[in-house]
Amino acid sequence: MVRKMIIEGLPVVPEANAALEGELSSALDTGDEFFREVSTHLLRAGGKRLRPALVLLCAQAGPSGPAGGAVAMQLAVACEILHTATLVHDDILDGAVVRRGQPTVSALWGERVAILCGDYLFSRALTMVAELGHSDVSVRLGQVMQRVCEAEIRQIVRAFDPNSSEAEYFDIVRRKSALLIAECCRSGALLAGADEAIGEALFLYGERMGIAFQIADDILDIEACTDEVGKPTGKDVALGVLTLPVIRALTGSDELRTLICRRLSREGDARRAIEIVRASDGIEYARRVAGEYVLGAVRALDGLPPGEPRESLAAAAHFAVHRSR
Amino acid sequence: MVRKMIIEGLPVVPEANAALEGELSSALDTGDEFFREVSTHLLRAGGKRLRPALVLLCAQAGPSGPAGGAVAMQLAVACEILHTATLVHDDILDGAVVRRGQPTVSALWGERVAILCGDYLFSRALTMVAELGHSDVSVRLGQVMQRVCEAEIRQIVRAFDPNSSEAEYFDIVRRKSALLIAECCRSGALLAGADEAIGEALFLYGERMGIAFQIADDILDIEACTDEVGKPTGKDVALGVLTLPVIRALTGSDELRTLICRRLSREGDARRAIEIVRASDGIEYARRVAGEYVLGAVRALDGLPPGEPRESLAAAAHFAVHRSR
Numbered sequence: 001m002v003r004k005m006i007i008e009g010l011p012v013v014p015e016a017n018a019a020l021e022g023e024l025s026s027a028l029d030t031g032d033e034f035f036r037e038v039s040t041h042l043l044r045a046g047g048k049r050l051r052p053a054l055v056l057l058c059a060q061a062g063p064s065g066p067a068g069g070a071v072a073m074q075l076a077v078a079c080e081i082l083h084t085a086t087l088v089h090d091d092i093l094d095g096a097v098v099r100r101g102q103p104t105v106s107a108l109w110g111e112r113v114a115i116l117c118g119d120y121l122f123s124r125a126l127t128m129v130a131e132l133g134h135s136d137v138s139v140r141l142g143q144v145m146q147r148v149c150e151a152e153i154r155q156i157v158r159a160f161d162p163n164s165s166e167a168e169y170f171d172i173v174r175r176k177s178a179l180l181i182a183e184c185c186r187s188g189a190l191l192a193g194a195d196e197a198i199g200e201a202l203f204l205y206g207e208r209m210g211i212a213f214q215i216a217d218d219i220l221d222i223e224a225c226t227d228e229v230g231k232p233t234g235k236d237v238a239l240g241v242l243t244l245p246v247i248r249a250l251t252g253s254d255e256l257r258t259l260i261c262r263r264l265s266r267e268g269d270a271r272r273a274i275e276i277v278r279a280s281d282g283i284e285y286a287r288r289v290a291g292e293y294v295l296g297a298v299r300a301l302d303g304l305p306p307g308e309p310r311e312s313l314a315a316a317a318h319f320a321v322h323r324s325r
Numbered sequence: 326m327v328r329k330m331i332i333e334g335l336p337v338v339p340e341a342n343a344a345l346e347g348e349l350s351s352a353l354d355t356g357d358e359f360f361r362e363v364s365t366h367l368l369r370a371g372g373k374r375l376r377p378a379l380v381l382l383c384a385q386a387g388p389s390g391p392a393g394g395a396v397a398m399q400l401a402v403a404c405e406i407l408h409t410a411t412l413v414h415d416d417i418l419d420g421a422v423v424r425r426g427q428p429t430v431s432a433l434w435g436e437r438v439a440i441l442c443g444d445y446l447f448s449r450a451l452t453m454v455a456e457l458g459h460s461d462v463s464v465r466l467g468q469v470m471q472r473v474c475e476a477e478i479r480q481i482v483r484a485f486d487p488n489s490s491e492a493e494y495f496d497i498v499r500r501k502s503a504l505l506i507a508e509c510c511r512s513g514a515l516l517a518g519a520d521e522a523i524g525e526a527l528f529l530y531g532e533r534m535g536i537a538f539q540i541a542d543d544i545l546d547i548e549a550c551t552d553e554v555g556k557p558t559g560k561d562v563a564l565g566v567l568t569l570p571v572i573r574a575l576t577g578s579d580e581l582r583t584l585i586c587r588r589l590s591r592e593g594d595a596r597r598a599i600e601i602v603r604a605s606d607g608i609e610y611a612r613r614v615a616g617e618y619v620l621g622a623v624r625a626l627d628g629l630p631p632g633e634p635r636e637s638l639a640a641a642a643h644f645a646v647h648r649s650r
Contacts, residue, residue: 092437111417115417123467135457135459142451143452149360
């Protein structure tokens with residue numbers, strides 16, 4: 001009954017993920033003393049473990065059942081490590097000092113170590129995927145990581161551009177966040193022997209829920225207090241990353257446009273920008289759009305037989321937007 | 326006759342690598358405008374192309390002949406991209422502004438872009454390896470990249486430690502430089518259908534030549550003028566990376582020990598340290614050791630039939646230490 005526990009565990013019961021945590025821990029303990037220390041720190045900081053939970057759930061859509069458990073678990077662990085690698089590098093890009101309520105790797109050990117730790121986690125994850133012996137999965141995950149890098153670069157290039165469009169926002173979010181989640185779902189199912197149509201349906205599910213998940217994250221960045229999300233709020237705005245609530249608010253506020261055009265360079269600009277977005281219908285609008293993506297994700301599950309894992313996946317999609325961190 | 330041309334091209338005729346350069350260029354042109362610009366810059370800066378040359382040469386040790394040409398070329402290109410990824414990140418770690426006579430990615434576009442470009446190249450390379458459909462090669466190259474990261478971290482942790490031993494130096498050099506070269510050789514041969522014994526011999530060849538190559542690099546860092554190597558000399562010493570000539574010089578110079586203990590923190594310390602190493606027998610000693618590794622590399626070729634590629638590989642091993650950049 002790992003399945004139920006993990007999805008139920010997403011918002012509230014992290015200790016239910018004991019099996020996953022154990023596997024994560026041993027996957028990262030490759031004998032190097034220094035990396036063991038960093039890994040222990042990263043694992044202690046926890047996380048929602050959304051991607052491995054989705055891999056394990058989607059693996060139940062295939063016929064291999066318990067026999068495929070070890071394969072699904074290895075993919076699940078690899079996907080979480082891959083995601084962690086991107087977070088470690090993201091925190092350098094963002095100059096972040098706190099993540100999941102803990103100091104970041106770059107804050108604790110410096111940027112040079114953080115670059116190398118990201119590379120190390122990245123290599124470790126892709127090695128684990130390769131060990132599964134399905135080159136197609138390795139190819140697809142490698143391609144996803146290319147799309148992630150492209151999106152991150154795009155985000156840097158387009159920072160503080162008040163003409164950023166919703167279309168661009170969705171393109172970046174899709175590549176930056178949704179594709180990895182989509183690929184976790186598809187590969188989890190295919191490695192468990194599910195047919196291509198199920199794989200495609202789950203890819204679509206993951207893509208849509210991934211977009212919803214990222215929109216929810218972007219809302220939290222504007223709306224929540226620092227304590228709730230485990231990292232400083234308003235971070236995206238400060239970096240000039242224009243998220244959906246901001247793009248929406250921009251359509252009705254010349255003042256916000258002016259602030260962003262001058263790259264929030266004056267004292268109080270960032271605070272004022274957040275105030276404007278909060279007072280606009282940006283958050284409400286973004287929440288509505290996220291809700292539509294959740295419905296789209298649930299609709300993508302139509303091709304699956306009723307029961308498990310369909311029910312848990314639908315619940316996970318709703319969780320993606322109804323969470324406080 | 327690609328084979329001969331490439332190895333002869335290593336020291337003197339870069340234009341002979343036209344086929345390889347064309348493949349590199351198209352491999353990096355994945356449609357993203359920004360990465361195309363960065364890739365063009367990286368390719369224009371050139372390089373020795375040692376790793377792809379070794380892949381192509383070692384592929385001739387297998388029976389698949391011209392039929393395996395496309396596979397060998399794809400692996401060759403992937404290995405060069407993998408190596409380039411490590412250089413892009415290395416240049417951030419080292420704060421380097423010049424590489425191969427050109428501004429580094431971090432100097433031109435900033436650290437954030439350089440981190441992402443390294444990640445992108447890394448993903449691209451491992452995707453290309455995965456496309457070959459041999460998971461064992463993907464696993465081994467992924468593991469090599471883990472060893473590279475471990476060695477780089479070790480180098481940071483052990484910086485300015487005057488008690489660094491030769492054994493530690495060789496352990497770091499093996500992981501940081503030699504394993505990738507060794508794996509290029511082995512995988513090139515195995516993908517061309519060579520038997521395991523040939524693969525092992527070529528791995529050993531590559532490992533030894535890789536160590537010789539790195540020692541030669543370390544000698545150049547101390548000995549050459551900036552113009553010759555395309556990057557500032559004395560860089561390793563300044564960063565506290567104690568290479569073989571320095572470790573050797575330390576055994577006979579209390580002054581050098583004092584300088585390193587205080588982390589070359591005073592005006593003129595770095596220049597003086599280089600002077601001491603140059604005046605010691607450190608360079609001569611390192612050159613002798615490198616020569617022994619070259620002989621060991623050539624000896625590892627004993628298991629191969631006479632003729633090609635054995636002759637060219639032996640020539641490449643000698644080139645590894647007799648070069649001016």
